[in-house]
Amino acid sequence: MMERILTVLAQIVLVLFLSPLITGFSRTWKARLQTRRGPGIFQPYRDLAKLLRKGMVIPDTASWVFGATPYVLFSTTLLAGLLIPTVSAQAPLSAFGGVLAVVYLLALGRFFLALGGLDTGSSFGGLGSSREMTISAIAEPALMLAVFTVAIGAGSTNLSTVAQAALGQSWRFLAPSQMLAFAALFIVLIAETGRIPVDNPATHLELTMIHEAMILEYSGPYLALIEWSAAMKQLVLMTLLVNVFIPFGLSAGWSAITVLSLILFVVKLLFLAATVVLMETTNAKLRLFRVPELLAVAFILSAMALISTFLF
């Protein structure tokens, strides 16, 4: 029991503190690719610390929903992080919710975030909410189909079981179905985390922004929570991707060897982040109404993955 609580705490700490790092790394790496110097990779930590200490302005049109949103978003994302295996195949709370729970917890957070956007009464909030809900909805079939492919392969929706199954056959990720599913999930990852070509996290141009429009009115600690949640969400999705498809280095339980796993895990994540950033820098942002086409591609990829699982 004690051990269980410790692992939970460990994973909480891991998710909380690793996530800004990935974000920081991405930004720096992107700046480098654009031949800028960019901030250091620890800048997100500083931002969060700063924001948490600042005062905040609550719009006078807003209701309690506006204030509840950051909390809900934070809890749901963090909880999703506890349901997936990070360094050990045995995620601490994995039994209490599998991949479906992860997806739906993220959806719950998004639900509130969109309400928070609408609650301010500004056109930007509504605009962001509308686009966010649209993009996430049409990303859903591809995501779910890819998840299904994985779950069917492992015979379970439980992520620990999935990871363990993946560990069993280490070269499986070279199978066509895995490649296809990975590609599909990669596209979904980009859409869900709001990266170019779907969204641009760095812009405040009303024609193009999605996520940023929703949180325009948030400031101080609330903004910190939301930014932090965004980072955690990115971490959750990336972890899902790397640990399910490239399970090298996952330790079967929680022991000393886990430290090694941790290092491998971070490396895998950084590698993935680097790939995402590479995609970002080499592509232009799509028009909003071109995004469905991209996601349709993801859906087809997932479907093909599913078919090929049982063809080959």
Add this chain to the structure above:
Amino acid sequence: MFWQDPQFGERLITMMAALVLVLQIMMVAQRGLVTNIRAFGLQSFLLAAIAATIAHFNHAPHIYVVAALTLIFKAILLPLVLERLVAKIEIRLEIEPFLNVPVSVIVSGFLTLLGYVVAESFHRPEEAGPASLGHNTLAVAIALFLIGFFMMINRRKALTQVLALLCLENGLFLAAISLTFGMPLIVEAGIFFDVLVATLLLAILIYRIRETFDSMDVSRLSRLKG
């Protein structure tokens, strides 16, 4: 004696039935209203004669009553009433059928044929008596019935329709009398009564139609649709 020979009786009846049919086709063919009424009277008279003949040859006294009723009501009374009505409402005395005369006669011919086709199924030569008698007269009766029906469709005026209805009933009468030597008397009386009342009521209706619409042409009575 020949007047007791059933064979002769049969011939006589068949002959008269044929005459009735001829009269009917005549009515289809010609245009005078009064002539038509009189032809109907004559037809009814022939029917009365047929009834009497049957009564005589088959020793069925109650058919004499029927014959007498026919004679009085259909051959005399009804034509009189109708002629009176014609005089009273001063209609044009010409019948204006929808189909012209040749076509009407051809149709009547076909209907006669149909009558024979239908009656064919009754033809059982091995049986004597009314059954074989029935075959011929039944055919005539059905033909009369159908031609009468056709006349009702082919005539525009209310009065001529009533006349056609009466002809149609004559066909019926012929069937009844020749197949079964008439219905039981009470029934026959009831039927007579009904026909008479019906004719009277129709006559009253005709009168009121004439008053209201200032026309006898029932094809104009077509306000109620749908």
Add this chain to the structure above:
Amino acid sequence: MWPTRELYTAGLLVYALGIAGALAGYAAKRTRRWLPGLLCAVSLLGALLEFGASLTALFVRTELSWTLASGVPYLRYTVRLDPLSAYFNLALSLLAASVSVYSAGYIGRSSVRKSPGLFCALLNLLLLSLTLVFTASNILFFLIVWELTAVAAYFLVVFDHESAEARKGGLLYLLMSRGGTGMLLIGFLLLASAAGSMDFAALHGIGQQLPPALAAIAFLLLFLGFGVKAGIIPVHIWLPAAHPVAPSNISALMSGILIKAGIYGMARVFFDFYGTVPVWAGMTVLVVGVVSGLLGVLYALMEHDLKRLLAYHSIENIGIILMGFGSALLFRSFGHPQLAALALVAGLFHTLNHGVFKCLLFLGAGGVVHATHTRNMEEMGGLIRRMPSSALYFLIGAIAISGLPPLNGFVSEWFTYQALLAGFGATPALTRMAFPIAGALLALTAALAAACFVKAFGITFLALPRSERAENAQEVPLLMRSGMAILAVACVLLGLGATWFLPVFDPITQGIFGVAISPDLVAGNGLLLTAGSTGRGSVSTVVIALALVALGAIPLLLWLVWGRKSARLSGPTWDCGLPGLTAENEYTATAFSKPLRMIFAALFRPRREIQTEFEVSAYYPTAIHFESEIKPTFETHVYEPLRELVLSLASRMRRVQAGSIHVYLTYVFITLILLLIFGARG
């Protein structure tokens, strides 16, 4: 010995008493102020009695049945409270109870206050006939109460008959419902003539004994016939027309439980009367479910009439239920009773859950409509400050219907996903691909539903009021709120306590598949819900809920450590530099759903019209007139042409009655000649 029989019968009698009393009240002309309250209390009592009866029937597993004679030997008023009936009756009585409480506050204030007696009589009649629909056990009796339900609901819909919209919606409902009953008649009689009896007990498994072609016809007719009531696509068009125009408490009952009568009928026919059906049958149900789910939510997204939006969501949820049913049929065809039981539980559980949260949402919407006197969301906004409790309840309902954890909607959708997932491995080649695709589309449906309820809640309750009416809205009275509160609590309890609720399904699946499924679906001392076994996947709503609360402590802690001293100001929302933020700046419901309207343009075929008035140049418009409209595909492309065709045929046929006696005589003459030839021929 549990008094199931007494409770059930007493419940029926109390409803009947309610009808009689209400009619007496109606006849008494003078409306007394306490009358609606009293009558609603009667309904509440009836509902509670029925609730008790169903609960005891399910948990103690007593089956009750009794029969009354009618004077005609083959019409027997036979009722039987078997597990399936008891389950639906449970759902009905739960909703009936909360609606009764709500109505006590609602009737005196709404458009029905002119004759509360009549309204309550019809309400009690609806409840009585629905109870009987769920428990009738004789074909003829079932059909009678089935139509009685439709008639009672019709009169409730058109209660405000001066509104043309209500008349039109009600009529459409009644006519389509009759069409469905026609199909049921034929379908049932096909089954009954094979069984030689009209008693439901004799029909068990009768589908196998029919010749395959007839069995197929009967199956399709019954599916479509019940589908009309359930609102499956393409026979759904009455639903968005009738549900919104009814008084809100009636809308709640209709969407909550009336359409479930169709689901009950399907469950009865699919799983009781038919044993194993051919694969195409299950596939048909599954496909119809997927299509209904997806199209239902897509149409819902385009609505800005709050109640019609909810009505379209009913179509969506019926689709989700049918996904469960369709999978159950397929599993049964392929000989997997365990999985079939799982899928059936998913469908049945979602039936109850949808009933609870849809009823809640309609009651909430009723409160909103009552407060603002409009159903148009574009005229609402900012109600959360004016109606805080209603907003909270509505939000709970919205979260539940979006299938988000940890509420009840999540649980049943989770089971549905699990059933679909299992389908891939359990069925052969061609069939198996249907399952994951259905699952993916279910995911799309659920995500779109979430988007839709962000819109519904956000536009209705949040930010600034968009009209004076919304500005002046007031919270609804206590009784109405209590009605909603019951259901909101039920949403939470059914979500968190799902593991304790699942044994309810055991007698049902035991009777149908011979499998008591709940021991397999519950693990970890009642903490975990599993998909048949822990290995296949598990989830715990309780732990999720607790964890969410616990994890919420982290930011609180951080705030306590760092942020306590910092200022917390209230200020205006940024208005892009314009003089002050007004409601005009807010995103509208139409704008919110615009991206989806564009993406699914092929389906919606939106028409829009923009007229700009300007004086100097097009860049300085004085007024912009914008109009946007989508075409309801089925109405315009199927039903409207069909109606036109029938009516034009009828008009043409009417020429038969030409008015001319000669023509009429000719008809008779020709008939005579034809028949003579026919008669002479042989």
Add this chain to the structure above:
Amino acid sequence: MAILALLLIPLLASAVTVGMRNPRRMELVYLISAAGSFGAAVWLVAEVLRNGTVSWGDGFLYADHLSALVAVLTAFVYLVTAPYAVGYFRQDEQQQTFGEAGNGRISRAKLRKYYALTPLFGFSMFLVAVSNNLGMLWVAVEGTTLASIFLVTFYGRPTSLEAAWKYAVLGGVGLSMALFGTVLTYYAAHQVLGGEGLSMLNWSVLAPSAGQFDKPVMRLAFILVLLGYGTKAGLAPMHTWKPDAYGEAPAPVGALMATAVLNCAIYALARFYVLTTRSLGPQFASQLLILFGLLSIGIAVPFILVQRSYRRLLAYSSIDHGGIMVLGLGFGGAFGALGMLLHMTFHSVTKPLLFFCAGNAQQHTGSDSIKKGPGGLLHALPVSAPMFLLAALAITGTPPFSMFLSEFTVLRAGFAAQRTVAVILFVAFVVAVFCGFIYHITQLIFGAPSGLPRGESSRWKTYPVIALALIVIVLGFWLPAPVYSLVNGAARILAEQP
């Protein structure tokens, strides 16, 4: 004795009324005759239930379950029509519908016409029910036509003359065919039984030996009888007079014609049906009856879907229901006959209600138009309007009202006879009729108030409506045992094969 009382009471009433001048006295005699006839009919039913059959005059008059059922239904309609008619014509007097302002001579004459002819009408219908002799049966059926022609022309409008003309001519032709068929039947019997005399046409004599009747003759006879009495019953395509006559007649007359006369015609047809099936086997008659039944139901559909007048709507509904009864008979078997007779019973209770409500609406608004009509009748007629809707639901076979039960029984018979296509068409037609009916009636009843005065005009016109509505509702749930045993006994007569 009961038979004689049944016949004599209305005959006497008619005779007495002819000499009267005071309308109030005419009303009184009329009401008494109605009550008396009903009493006699109930008496007859009681005797039949006790003894099986009742006969008088050497079997000239004869009543079995079937006759008693038809008689009691006729008497019932007669009974409920009576008070309604009193109220109806009083209002006509008040509104001066008869087109006079003066001393009331015209209206007196008109009223005498109604109060004298209607008992006569009733008499001939009772005679239909209790005539054993098929010839007398024909005479009596013809009598119903003759007695009702001038009831159709009651208002003396040009259109009512037109309607009466069509009614009389088509009725005349139709009944000629029926007579022809009767003659042929007599012929067939004559060949077998040989004897002469009145009893040779008695149904009770013919029925036991019908098995030996000549087949071709019986085929022809049945065709003619079917067309003949079918015309009287208004089966398509001989139905064309019906909407005109029903639409033009005063509402009470319409009620009588649409139920009692229809019953009589179907009854006559059923008697011949028994003879025919015994001679030819069920196949021949069944297929014809199913054909005509479906045709009648089907022909009603377009006219009910697109209709301007609610009075004509009722007429088409009557065609529809005649078709259903014939269809039930055609399906045959135990359920077919039962379904038909149950339908006859329930129709006789429901249709008058509909006619009364329509009559009240028509008198109140002065028009029978649906489209141009005011709508929102619910505001103007607090009793008749809701009852109109209730009756419309009942007549279209909506549960819990009893017509559903009988239609269901007919359907069941159809399945038992394996006439699946016919059954499906039947259901489709019935649904379509429902749609049209409810569409029109709700358009009339619902809506905003139209400025008509509010309130029912007289209790004479509302109490029968309420009473009938109560009966309709009760019958929906519970059929009294004597009624069922009467109907069932009658059905057995029709379904029995010796």
